[in-house]
Amino acid sequence: MTGVRTALVIGGGIAGPVTALALRKAGIEATVHEAHPGPSDGVGAMLTVAPNGLNALKVVGADDVVRAVGQPVPGMVMGDSRGNRFVESPGLSGLPASQAMARSDLFRVLHDHAVANGVRVEHGKRLVGVDETPTGVTARFADGSTATADILIGADGIRSTVRTLIDQDAPGPEYGGVLSFGGIATGSGVPAEPGVMHFVFGAAFIGYWAQPDGTIVWFGSLPHAEPMTSAQAREVPSADWMARLRELYTDDDLASTLLAHSDPDELFVTGPMEMMPPVPHWHRGRMVLVGDSAHAPSSSSGQGASLAVESAIELARCLRDLPDASSAFAAYENLRRPRVESIAAAAARTNRKKAGEDAAPSGPPSFPTPEQMLGPVHRHLIDWDQTVTA
Incomplete structure (x- = not known):
């Protein structure tokens, strides 16, 4: 001892x-x-x-x-914005969710x-x-x-x-080169099974999961060469960040749908991805x-x-x-x-x-x-x- x-x-x-x-x-x-x-x-x-x-x-x-x-x-699904699924798993056997x-x-x-x-x-x-x-x-x-x-x-x-x-x-x-954001999409119609985390690789990465009330929580990253503090990122109007995110995901049907059904006022501005x-x-x-x-x-x-x-x-x-x-x-x-x-x-x-x-x-x-x-x-x-x- x-x-x-x-x-x-x-x-x-x-x-x-x-x-x-x-x-x-x-x-x-x-x-x-x-x-x-x-x-x-x-x-x-x-x-x-x-x-x-x-x-x-x-x-x-x-x-x-x-x-x-x-x-x-x-559960976990990895796929692309066209609905293709490359990896599916209900969870690893013997482990808690x-x-x-x-x-x-x-x-x-x-x-x-x-x-x-x-x-x-x-x-x-x-x-x-x-x-x-x-x-x-x-x-x-x-x-x-x-x-x-x-x-x-x-x-x-x-x-x-x-x-x-x-x-x-x-x-x-160290700054990871991206700013992190999240939001809640309501009435998007994007399929999301309860208890499954989706990771989608398209024009840009986006992840999401369904909540019990049917809304979908999503998270994504915006490439940004210059580092910003979290405080600086939150000083930018959330509507401006949402506009940039929607532009980033223009060619990604799934992600653009989620963002179109998300209120900019409820955007989570997490800030710089750091490690x-x-x-x-x-x-x-x-x-x-x-x-x-x-x-x-x-x-x-x-x-x-x-x-x-x-x-x-x-x-x-x-x-x-x-x-x-x-x-x-x-x-x-x-x-x-x-x-x-x-x-x-x-x-x-x-x-x-x-x-x-x-x-x-x-x-x-x-x-x-x-x-x-x-x-x-x-x-x-x-x-x-x-x-x-x-």
């Missing part, structure tokens, strides 16, 4: 509450410090928690609360589940600095307050403050990174939330089983880095196609089988009861 007894978790999004829950399960008292003044509401658009993420959430008893706010989408949901709903239920299980969450705590001693680490916050514990965990997202405190030369997020390049240093001294602060793949992976949850669980296992923070952090990085970087690299290749940087192949696209495509990612299981060795 490690000598770590207390932890400061910086960030209350996805990785933060799950990390704190897993640490409590491992016998380590953790407090979450979140910069925003209260629980996030209406933050972000939609996301998917994949089977591997649900299996990791089960370790801390959070899988059912996540399912309660999600829509099961076990992926769950689609609003990002803000996922934030809310994880926060509430953590609090209900004894995790203290303090809001309005924006980290500005850290002081380390041989026996502990003290976080300094913008409101003048401080907090001290044995270790500090940066779960503070793709623009992590903790990452720069660990390494002032650490890279920041973290490989981060050289995940830990230093008594500080360590978890989730997007260390390994944010682009949204093309469909794995951002699930990988963050996996890493939270694995970090807690390592701290539970290894004799000190240094060896625990090293084992955690060794467990996680190969997997997350492989998934991020695959998503980066997808981004290049969406941005038009890779030439489209002639003839029908070629796809691996669903098991080949998704099995290695979705079937990943964490055995909480297995002892971690250095």
